[in-house]
Amino acid sequence: MRYLYLALAVLLTFGLIFIFNSRLVLPAPLGALLSPQHGIWQNAEATTTNYNDDVLLPDLEGKVDVYIDDRLVPHVFADNESDLYYVQGYLHAKFRLWQMEFQTYAAAGRLSEILGEGPEGRILGYDRTMRRLGMVWAAEKSVEEADKNPASKAQYEAYAKGVNAWIAQLSESQLPIEYKLLGYYPEQWTVLKTTLFLKFMSYDLAGHEDDLEFSNARDFFNNADLETLYPFIPDSLPAIQPNTPASPYPTQAAVDLTIPAGADTVYFKHNRPDSITRVPAQKPEKENGSNNWAVAGSKTKSGRPILCNDPHLGLNLPSLWFEMQLSTPQFSAYGASFPGSPNIIIGFNTDVSFGFTNAGRDVRDYYEIEFKDEAREAYRFNNDWVPTSKRIEIIRIKGKPDLMDTVVYTNIGPVMYDESFQPTEKKVKNLAVRWKAHDASNDGAAFYLLNHAKTYTDAVKAVRQLKCPGQNCLIATRSGDIGIWQQGEFPAKWRRQGDYIMPGQDSSYFWRGLIPAEENPHLENPFRGYVSSANQVSVDGTYPYYTGDMFPVYRAMAVNKWLDTAQQITPASMMRMQTSNFNIKAAMSRDILLRTPVAALNESAKSYFEKYKKWNDQNDPGEEGATVFTLWWDELEKKVWKDEFNQTKLPLPWPPEYVLLESLRRDSAYHFIDDVNTPTKETLEDVLASSLTAATDSLDKLQVLGNLDWEKAKDTRIKHLLKVIEPFNRLHVPVGGGKGIINAAGPEHGPSWRMIVEMTDGIEAYGIYPGGQSGNPGSRYYDNTISDWAAGRYYRLWLMKEAEKEDERVRWVMHFRKA
Amino acid sequence: MKLLINILLTAILAFALSFWFPWWIIAVAAFVIAIVIPLKPWQSALAGFLGIFILWVLLAMLINSRNEGLLAARISQLLLKTNSAGLLILVSGLIGGLTGAAAAWTGSLVRRLKMNE
Numbered sequence: 001m002r003y004l005y006l007a008l009a010v011l012l013t014f015g016l017i018f019i020f021n022s023r024l025v026l027p028a029p030l031g032a033l034l035s036p037q038h039g040i041w042q043n044a045e046a047t048t049t050n051y052n053d054d055v056l057l058p059d060l061e062g063k064v065d066v067y068i069d070d071r072l073v074p075h076v077f078a079d080n081e082s083d084l085y086y087v088q089g090y091l092h093a094k095f096r097l098w099q100m101e102f103q104t105y106a107a108a109g110r111l112s113e114i115l116g117e118g119p120e121g122r123i124l125g126y127d128r129t130m131r132r133l134g135m136v137w138a139a140e141k142s143v144e145e146a147d148k149n150p151a152s153k154a155q156y157e158a159y160a161k162g163v164n165a166w167i168a169q170l171s172e173s174q175l176p177i178e179y180k181l182l183g184y185y186p187e188q189w190t191v192l193k194t195t196l197f198l199k200f201m202s203y204d205l206a207g208h209e210d211d212l213e214f215s216n217a218r219d220f221f222n223n224a225d226l227e228t229l230y231p232f233i234p235d236s237l238p239a240i241q242p243n244t245p246a247s248p249y250p251t252q253a254a255v256d257l258t259i260p261a262g263a264d265t266v267y268f269k270h271n272r273p274d275s276i277t278r279v280p281a282q283k284p285e286k287e288n289g290s291n292n293w294a295v296a297g298s299k300t301k302s303g304r305p306i307l308c309n310d311p312h313l314g315l316n317l318p319s320l321w322f323e324m325q326l327s328t329p330q331f332s333a334y335g336a337s338f339p340g341s342p343n344i345i346i347g348f349n350t351d352v353s354f355g356f357t358n359a360g361r362d363v364r365d366y367y368e369i370e371f372k373d374e375a376r377e378a379y380r381f382n383n384d385w386v387p388t389s390k391r392i393e394i395i396r397i398k399g400k401p402d403l404m405d406t407v408v409y410t411n412i413g414p415v416m417y418d419e420s421f422q423p424t425e426k427k428v429k430n431l432a433v434r435w436k437a438h439d440a441s442n443d444g445a446a447f448y449l450l451n452h453a454k455t456y457t458d459a460v461k462a463v464r465q466l467k468c469p470g471q472n473c474l475i476a477t478r479s480g481d482i483g484i485w486q487q488g489e490f491p492a493k494w495r496r497q498g499d500y501i502m503p504g505q506d507s508s509y510f511w512r513g514l515i516p517a518e519e520n521p522h523l524e525n526p527f528r529g530y531v532s533s534a535n536q537v538s539v540d541g542t543y544p545y546y547t548g549d550m551f552p553v554y555r556a557m558a559v560n561k562w563l564d565t566a567q568q569i570t571p572a573s574m575m576r577m578q579t580s581n582f583n584i585k586a587a588m589s590r591d592i593l594l595r596t597p598v599a600a601l602n603e604s605a606k607s608y609f610e611k612y613k614k615w616n617d618q619n620d621p622g623e624e625g626a627t628v629f630t631l632w633w634d635e636l637e638k639k640v641w642k643d644e645f646n647q648t649k650l651p652l653p654w655p656p657e658y659v660l661l662e663s664l665r666r667d668s669a670y671h672f673i674d675d676v677n678t679p680t681k682e683t684l685e686d687v688l689a690s691s692l693t694a695a696t697d698s699l700d701k702l703q704v705l706g707n708l709d710w711e712k713a714k715d716t717r718i719k720h721l722l723k724v725i726e727p728f729n730r731l732h733v734p735v736g737g738g739k740g741i742i743n744a745a746g747p748e749h750g751p752s753w754r755m756i757v758e759m760t761d762g763i764e765a766y767g768i769y770p771g772g773q774s775g776n777p778g779s780r781y782y783d784n785t786i787s788d789w790a791a792g793r794y795y796r797l798w799l800m801k802e803a804e805k806e807d808e809r810v811r812w813v814m815h816f817r818k819a
Numbered sequence: 820m821k822l823l824i825n826i827l828l829t830a831i832l833a834f835a836l837s838f839w840f841p842w843w844i845i846a847v848a849a850f851v852i853a854i855v856i857p858l859k860p861w862q863s864a865l866a867g868f869l870g871i872f873i874l875w876v877l878l879a880m881l882i883n884s885r886n887e888g889l890l891a892a893r894i895s896q897l898l899l900k901t902n903s904a905g906l907l908i909l910v911s912g913l914i915g916g917l918t919g920a921a922a923a924w925t926g927s928l929v930r931r932l933k934m935n936e
Contacts, residue, residue, distance in 0.1 A: 002932055005860075009925035013850075016918050017843045028898070031918060034911035035842035036878035037834070040894050041911070046885035172841070177890075727893035778890030 023183065033180060043177040043778040051812035056819035059086060059161050064816035066091065067800060069809050072773035072781045075325040075800040082158045084328055085342045087816055089162025089189070092322060096339040096775040097166065098176040099318045101186055102721055103340060104193045107200035108136050109395065114182055116398040124397060129282040131393040132407050132421060133207070134414040135199055138438045142195035145440040152442050156191040159342040163189035177777060178722065197340035198443035204313070206437060206469030206488075207284045209364045210550065212276045215500040216650040219272040226270070229641075232549040233541050234658045235666070236588075238560040240472060240486060240531075240538040241521040250519045253544040255492040260508035267500060267509070276429070276501075278422065279651045287749050288313055289552065290357035291578070291742060292474040293532035293559055294482040296525065300569045304759045307476035308574050309346055309355025310751040312744045315718040317728065317783060319771030321345075321753050325800060326451065333451040334799045336753045336769065343447035346753060348765060350799070351478050352453045353757040354463075357533045359470035359486050362548035363436035365497075365511075367412050367504030371430060376408050376418075380505045386411060412504055413438055432504055434511065436489060441467040456481040463487045464517055472533035478759045483524035484531040486538045490515045493546040515545055530563045532556070534742075553658045554740035558584045562742075571766055574756045579743050579792035581619040581736040586629050589661050590617070593632070596688040604696045605689075608632075619710050619743075620736045626710035630738070631698055635691040636660065643675045657740055711736055716745055718770055718786060720777070728777045733770070735790040743792075754794065766794035822866055825856045829870025829919065834878075845871050845915055846922035853926025860927045867923020872916030879908040 018024075020031025033039040051068050062079035064087045069075070074091050078084035092100060105111055109130030117124040130136075146152045167186050179185060217226060243249045260267070290311040297303040313320055321336035326344060335347010346355050371388075372378040378385040388408050395403040408415040410432050417431040442465070449462030456477045463473040463485050470488025475481070491498075491511035502509040521538035523531045536556035538547060561584070562577050593612065601609060608628045615625020637660050645652055663670050664684065674681050682690075702708045707715070711734045720728035737743030737750070744750050755767040770789040774781035788795070798809060805813075833848035840847075849867035858866065883891050883904050891904035899906055 002928065002935075006925070006928045006932060009921065009928050013846060013918070013921040013925050016921050017846060020914055020918065021843060030898075030910075030914050032842050033898075034875075034879075034907075034914055035837070035845075036875050036882060036911065037837040038842045040890065041879055041882045044882050044886035044890035046882075047887045047889070048885070725897060727896035777893055778886060780887070780889060782889075 028181065029183070038173045039180060040177055040778070042173045043180075043776055045774075045776060045779045047780045049779075051814065053814045055090075055814060055816045057086075057090075057165050057816060058819040059165065060816055060818040062818070065802070065805070066814040066816065067805055067810045068812040068814065069798065070811045071323070071785075071795060073323045073325070073798075074814075075327070075798070077327045077802045079328065081328060082154060083816070084326055085155050085158040086162035086165070088324070088326060088337070088342055089159040090166050090816075091162075091324065092337070092339040093163040093166035093189075095773055096318055096322060097163075097186060098178045099721060099775045100163070100189075100197070100340045101193075102178070103200060104196045106130070107139070107196040107203070109393070112395055112397040114184055114398060117400060124395065124403070126282050127395050128393075128405055128421060129280060131395065131405060132414055132416040133203070133433060133435070134407075134438055135203065136196065137391065137409075137414070138202075138435075139192055139196040139199045141438070141440045142199065142443055143191050145442045146191065146195065146444070149442055149445065152445060152448070153191075155342050155448065156194055156444070159194065160189045160191055176775065181725070194341050195443065197338065199437055201338070202437040202443070202469045204284045205288055205358045205471070206361070206363055207435070208286055208288070208360075209362055210653040211362075211364075211366050211499065211501060212279050213651050213653040214549070216275045216648075217652050218268070218270055218500050219275045220270075220648050220650060220652065222270055223268075228663060229655045229659060230549055230653065231659065231662075232547075232551070233537055234553045234656075235662050236557060236658070237537055237540065237553055238556050239521075239540050240484060240533045240536065241523045243540060243542050246527065247523055249539065249543045251544070253492060254516050254519060255513040257492060257494040257512065257545070259494050260506060266503055266506075268496075275650045277650060285314055285749060287739065287744075287746060288358055289360065289535035289555075289744075291532075291534045291555055291559060291744070292355040292357045292472065292484075293530055293563060294474050294476040294484070295563065295566070295569050296482050296529045297480050299529040299563075299567055300758070302570075302758060302760055304478065305476040305480060305482050306569060306571065306574055306756065306758045307348075307353040307355055307474060307482075308578055308756045309357070309474060310578055310744075310754045311346065311356065312750055313752040314749055315716070315752060315770060317718055317720045317730065317771055317777075318775035319752065319769050321769050321771075322773060323767070323769070323797075325798075327800075327802070331452050332799060332801075334765070334797055335755070336767070341444060341447075343444060344451050345447055346755060348757045348763060348799070349451060349453065350763065351455070352450070352459050353476050353759060353763075353765075354450045354453075354459060355474040355755065356471040357474075358535055359472055359488060359538065360535050360548070360551055361470045361486075361488065361490055362498050363468060363470065363488070363491065365434045366416075366431045366501045367434060367509070368501055369410060369412075369415055369430040369432050369504045379410050381411070382505065382507050410504070412510075431501060436468040436470075436491070439467065439489070443468075455479070456483065460485065472538070474531065474533070476757070476759055478761065478763075481525060482531050484522060484533060486521040486533075487517070488520075490520065490545075490547075493548075495546045496549075497546055499549055519545075528564070532559050532563060534559050550653070550656050552656065552740065554585045555742055555744060558582055558742050571756050571758050571764060575766065575792070575794055577742065578751075578754055578756065579737075581741055581743050583617050583619050583626065583629070583738075583741055585657070585661065585740050586615075586617045586626075589633070592661070592664055592684075593629075593688065595685060596692060597685050600685075600689040601692060602696075604700060605693045608696060608699055609692060618736075619738050619741055621709065621711040621734055623710045623736075624708045626736075626738075627702065627708055627713040628695070628699060630713075631695040632692050635694040636687065639675070639687045639691045639694065640670075640672045643677050644672060647676070710738075714738060714745075714747055716747055716750065716790075718783070719748065730783050730786055733786060733790050754789070755797075756794065763799050765797040765799070767797045768794050821856060821858060822862055825852055825858060825863070825866035826870045826873065828852045828856070829867060829923070830874040833871055833874055833919070843918070846918050849919040849922040850926040853923040854930045857930065858927060860924055860931070863927035864920045864924040867926075868916040868920035870923075871919030872912040875915040876908055876912035879911050883908065
């Protein structure tokens with residue numbers, strides 16, 4: 001009997017341990033997670049945590065002192081560069097290890113390993129897209145390229161060693177909370193992980209295209225409609241570089257851009273039957289863009305230039321950015337860095353400041369491949385059969401067997417779409433992708449040189465290192481220079497080359513060459529006293545190269561409008577500008593919307609119309625008119641275009657933000673106004689009324705919930721990278737602004753870093769990002785800056801000198817010494 | 820009195836061992852103390868429960884207080900669908916306590932068997 005009880009007790013004990021330790025019975029190992037000495041409690045940092053530390057590491061050569069201020073920003077002082085980047089890696093890992101790793105898993109198409117295949121296989125689909133796009137292949141080439149440059153190689157390796165030094169001393173109870181919740185462990189960091197991360201930024205910024213949808217548009221619309229719906233040069237464009245005598249475009253292209261013979265039938269022909277029916281679910285965020293501008297001393301109160309930059313990216317926790325200072329006896333740089341990569345990315349040093357906006361040039365094109373046979377060992381090219389190579393991608397899936405995905409590689413690039421990954425239901429289309437990010441490049445070199453730049457010339461040389469993603473690189477110096485270069489290695493294209501899928505058999509469709517760097521759009525010390533960019537088209541139609549389609553324009557108009565008349569500028573006035581909620585599109589469309597026949601509206605629509613009339617065109621918190629305008633204009637676009645677009649089931653690109661307004665201005669008899677499904681011919685007044693009426697449904701729903709105020713309707717949220725861990729998200733952030741507005745804060749996307757740098761001798765700089773320096777949701781530094789960011793406040797950025805180490809702003813000190 | 824000593828020793832041993840071993844070492848601690856200190860099985864089980872329960876609740880309360888409840892608010896929402904640090908602390912204690920009780924019960928039964936040999 002006694003033995004029976006014993007057996008029961010043993011069973012119970014082991015049973016409980018098993019239940020509380022595995023994920024097989026309960027969804028989480030509650031024993032491991034809730035043990036105060038092991039689990040999540042260990043991540044609940046004391047709010048008075050002392051970050052002082054003496055760290056002994058064998059790989060250091062000299063000594064490094066890190067002074068941490070009260071915003072948890074580390075100011076790193078090293079004797080040599082190897083130690084500097086080693087400690088940068090260590091600190092990035094200390095504060096943001098999980099995020100760094102997770103982002104490289106995403107870049108490498110390895111999310112299924114951690115998260116499983118996801119609902120409806122969505123995560124697996126994402127991974128396959130990344131693999132087939134050649135992300136890992138491109139990153140491997142970057143490692144080879146970095147190896148050729150001894151300084152780069154040393155830097156990346158020091159950084160990796162620093163990250164690994166942190167990982168090595170992590171005990172299981174000290175793991176970041178996400179590892180505990182998901183049940184995996186950090187891997188060793190490698191140079192490949194850094195290049196993968198940088199390639200992911202390329203994907204996010206230069207990976208967007210609508211080529212498949214555009215091919216459909218060419219198939220469906222006639223030429224006149226195509227040019228009306230998708231004009232790549234808006235009427236109201238303030239180009240980044242206007243063509244002026246002081247700063248002229250090249251008169252002709254450096255490369256032969258004769259359109260290939262037969263293009264009229266092969267490429268430009270409309271009304272084709274074999275269009276793409278399925279477009280990729282996975283695309284980089286279209287709104288990824290930014291603002292930057294620099295004003296010359298002639299327009300500032302201090303007489304020195306002021307540089308401003310606010311990159312618009314997905315708003316996540318932990319933030320993409322990590323503020324820090326990097327100093328050696330040779331240089332001192334401060335700004336926003338990327339956990340995952342060495343260097344300061346957007347910031348300044350003692351002489352030069354630098355910032356970036358996305359160029360948005362189309363450097364990702366598709367070519368249709370004709371394989372010799374089902375074996376796919378060769379493809380047709382210029383009347384020859386060229387051999388292919390194959391790469392087997394192994395995708396590990398949590399809880400399921402591995403998936404093997406064979407990707408065929410041609411000399412153009414990987415065949416991203418084929419019979420196993422189809423873009424169309426009808427017949428198999430094999431599409432190879434030519435992406436600039438596939439070309440060998442040392443992606444970090446530009447930032448390294450910018451961090452060390454002493455003069456304007458140094459900075460331009462640094463910027464020339466950038467190959468992909470193309471960026472509008474902004475420079476301002478203490479000596480008074482300002483300049484902007486749209487830099488990247490851009491393919492020299494003929495008009496509309498790359499907008500549609502091209503034939504892969506004909507080499508005359510390939511990228512003919514690269515635009516010489518000196519001919520890239522740029523503007524330096526212009527008479528008007530400022531340079532600026534906000535992702536608009538960089539040049540007008542007289543530039544001899546084609547720069548692509550679908551650029552926004554309204555933020556650029558708002559920026560230039562402000563700067564044209566501004567005088568005696570100070571950092572404070574730049575803060576007001578950077579957080580401006582002025583809706584220029586609303587102001588420009590007001591006279592059209594006021595033509596609405598009020599008598600044709602019902603009571604509900606009339607009340608919304610009144611709110612719109614009273615509105616001051618500012619998307620400020622509290623403004624109901626902003627909500628009315630936004631929903632109304634959306635419905636107007638749908639009323640105008642949906643009837644024509646719905647005549648086909650093909651996915652089509654939606655026209656850019658300026659098209660409807662400019663079309664209505666240009667042509668009051670704009671034929672799209674007519675609803676093709678009705679016998680009557682609708683007028684502009686008809687659709688104005690019907691679209692407002694259509695919007696009242698959604699407006700009513702918002703009003704009932706008390707969410708008609710703009711910031712509540714927009715409902716900006718900053719989510720943890722895992723998205724689904726609700727309590728790690730920060731919801732209902734009360735911030736105004738929006739798309740097409742300088743303060744580009746959208747629902748999940750917006751100014752991820754705001755920076756203003758006045759190039760006085762002491763460098764007066766301000767900055768803020770919505771999040772916190774710590775990636776630990778248990779830390780008080782996880783999301784502590786969000787309220788200030790939403791309110792438009794800035795923090796003073798401190799480019800510290802080592803002599804200031806007794807300053808009261810220094811809260812903690814970490815001493816790194818050789819072991 | 821022996822009960823109290825048992826509870827105290829279980830807690831101390833579990834606390835010490837947890838610095839080097841995974842969380843389930845609390846079971847080993849409760850088991851060992853139950854073998855060493857003679858009590859009726861139900862009393863051992865109670866001591867095992869209370870030893871770990873009190874240890875985990877006290878530690879969690881201390882950590883939570885120093886953290887000003889920041890993480891507990893999030894985790895309780897995640898795991899228990901309600902914003903309550905207190906509930907999370909209680910659940911933590913119960914899980915540890917149950918494990919400790921089962922292990923201590925096992926220990927006391929082994930002791931009994933060994934005693935009768």
